Amino acid sequence: MRTAYSVETVRAAERELMARLPEGALMQRAAAGLAAACADVLGRVYGSRVVLLIGSGDNGGDALYAGARLARRGAGVTAVLLAPERTHPGGLAALRRAGGTLVTPGAAEQIVRRADLVVDGIVGIGGKGGLRPDAAPLAELAADSRAAVVAVDLPSGIEADTGEVLGAAVRADLTVTFGTHKPGLLIDPAREYAGSVRLVDIGLELPDQAELEALQxxxxxxxxxxxxxxxxxxxxxxxxxxxxxxxxxxxxxxxxxxxxxxxxxxxxxxxxxxxxxxxxxxxxxxxxxxxxxxxxxxxxxxxxxxxxxxxxxxxxxxxxxxxxxxxxxxxxxxxxxxxxxxxxxxxxxxxxxxxxxxxxxxxxxxxxxxxxxxxxxxxxxxxxxxxxxxxxxxxxxxxxxxxxxxxxxxxxxxxxxxxxxxxxxxxxxxxxxxxxxxxxxxxxxxxxxxxxxxxxxxxxxxxxxxxxxxxxxxxx
Ligand SMILES: NC(=O)C1=CN([C@@H]2O[C@H](COP(=O)(O)OP(=O)(O)OC[C@H]3O[C@@H](n4cnc5c(N)ncnc54)[C@H](OP(=O)(O)O)[C@@H]3O)[C@@H](O)[C@H]2O)[C@@H](O)CC1
Ligand SMILES: [K+]
Known part of the structure; x- marks a missing residue:
């Protein structure tokens, strides 16, 4: 049985697990799974061009740490920061140390056009209501480029709990989701935006009854x-x-x-x-x-x-x-x-x-x-x-x-x-x-x-x- 849990349930499980783990451990698990999936999509990491679209929450943090891992394997990684002042500090420092480049959204068009891979870390389960006006153009750039698009946890702009799409949203080729599927990844119209979905186990302990289940x-x-x-x-x-x-x-x-x-x-x-x-x-x-x-x-x-x-x-x-x-x-x-x-x-x-x-x-x-x-x-x-x-x-x-x-x-x-x-x-x-x-x-x-x-x-x-x-x- 494939199951999906609501954001509220995921948050509760996350709190419970975080209390038992060293700080940042959960994000490292997520980032490791994400980087591995990106490497699979790229085929060859060394010399590839990776663009990270980074919002102001932990979803961006996941993408930055994964980007750092790819940079250490020889990828050219550039992060487009939507909110430079509020970007996940640890992730930002990790990418800098690994040799990644930081740019503002104004520079995004050129680099996205030449990218092999775009990683969508704009927003995850903390998002509501479709992409905001500053983020929506980035989703369009990604859609217009020849790059593969990997969404972090879920395609930014979809409603995680309901599968609704209330405005602009990223269209991914692959979504790497953490701990459990979210209902929106399995229900149309949002499911269409997710592409194929890969689940990364980060050790969350979830209740017996899910929100949604899919027979296998x-x-x-x-x-x-x-x-x-x-x-x-x-x-x-x-x-x-x-x-x-x-x-x-x-x-x-x-x-x-x-x-x-x-x-x-x-x-x-x-x-x-x-x-x-x-x-x-x-x-x-x-x-x-x-x-x-x-x-x-x-x-x-x-x-x-x-x-x-x-x-x-x-x-x-x-x-x-x-x-x-x-x-x-x-x-x-x-x-x-x-x-x-x-x-x-x-x-x-x-x-x-x-x-x-x-x-x-x-x-x-x-x-x-x-x-x-x-x-x-x-x-x-x-x-x-x-x-x-x-x-x-x-x-x-x-x-x-x-x-x-x-x-x-x-x-x-x-x-x-x-x-x-x-x-x-x-x-x-x-x-x-x-x-x-x-x-x-x-x-x-x-x-x-x-x-x-x-x-x-x-x-x-x-x-x-x-x-x-x-x-x-x-x-x-
Ligand atoms: N759960 C787990 O076990 C684990 C979770 N992990 C990761 O954490 C993620 C959740 O992180 P999170 O809570 O920081 O929220 P997140 O999704 O980054 O978004 C918040 C930011 O987005 C913004 N924003 C909101 N709506 C928006 C919109 N429509 N359009 C544009 N922006 C919008 C909002 O801005 P603000 O309202 O503050 O101005 C806020 O700054 C989760 O998805 C997973 O990737 C893993 O690391 C490990 C284990
Ligand atoms: K995302």
């Missing part, structure tokens, strides 16, 4: 349902899918395609697209009599391509089994009916659907994804999976939020969400909790999307077809 292969493998010798289709779970309409029969087919690859023992389809479903997947049990007459199921998916069929949504919400609500179903589901349910409910909106439910604009949700997913989960008393390049899954009761980053931009294709809903529904039917079903489905679906696309456009049905390969890859 082994975590997903441990949660995937595997039939035992005594399994029959009911023990593996039967999923009901109430989806599709005369206008959107394809949504039903795609939801069933995901469901059949999600580990349920059988899939019952209810709705007007039965012929299309049977033609594509003859193993589906099909009915057009409405959800309450469909027979026994262990979970329901309702909503993909459902059009305006509010009665099917209401019937499904009245069932005492786990229910996944997606697409049109989100609009049709009465909040009171969702809140009144005693079995788990998993809602799976994209940003636009979440925005409509929250009564805000899509841009608000996209800019503040963590707050939005939590708010929606609280509002409906349900588990909410907010789709996106980084999918978030939050429980109504608060606590840790799951983030998934296996997704690919190629997954932003029509019908891809229908496949996800079937897959997640199948996992619910197999007995996974709503959070596990949502986050495991997002992980498998994202990986399947990567396999299906493999650098070229793929349709939603290709994603569904790639689910078994993703599943095998995870279990290997």
């Amino acid at each position: 292969h082994a975590d997903v493998a441990a949660r995937l349902p595997v039939p035992g010798a005594a399994s029959d289709k009911y023990r593996r779970g039967v999923l009901g899918v109430a989806a599709g309409s005369a206008r959107y029969p394809g949504a039903a087919v795609l939801a069933v395609s995901g469901a059949l690859r999600g580990g349920a023992g059988a899939v019952r389809y209810v709705g007007p697209a039965g012929d299309a479903v049977i033609a594509a997947f003859p193993e589906t049990l099909v009915s057009d009599k409405g959800p309450h007459k469909a027979g026994r199921v262990q979970a329901w998916v309702v909503g993909p391509g459902a059009g305006d069929d509010a009665s099917a949504v209401a019937e499904v919400l009245a069932a005492e089994v786990p229910v996944l609500v997606d697409a049109d179903g989100l609009r049709l589901a009465e909040r009171g009916a969702v809140r009144a349910r005693s079995a788990p409910t998993l809602m799976t909106p994209h940003a636009g659907e979440a925005a409509a439910l929250l009564g805000v604009s899509r841009a608000v949700v996209e800019g503040a994804r963590l707050a939005s997913v939590r708010e929606l989960a609280g509002l409906y008393g349900a588990t909410v999976l907010l789709k996106g390049a980084t999918t978030l899954v939050a429980d109504a009761g608060g606590g840790v939020v799951r983030v998934n980053s296996t997704g690919t931009a190629w997954l932003a294709t029509a019908g891809s969400g229908d496949v996800l809903s079937g897959l997640a529904g199948s996992l619910l039917a197999a007995g996974l909790s709503a959070v596990d079903a949502g986050s495991v489905a997002a992980y498998v679906h994202g990986l399947a999307g990567r396999f299906a696309a493999d650098g070229a456009p793929a349709g939603a049905h290709d994603v569904a077809s790639a689910i078994p390969a993703a599943w095998r890859d995870i279990r290997d």
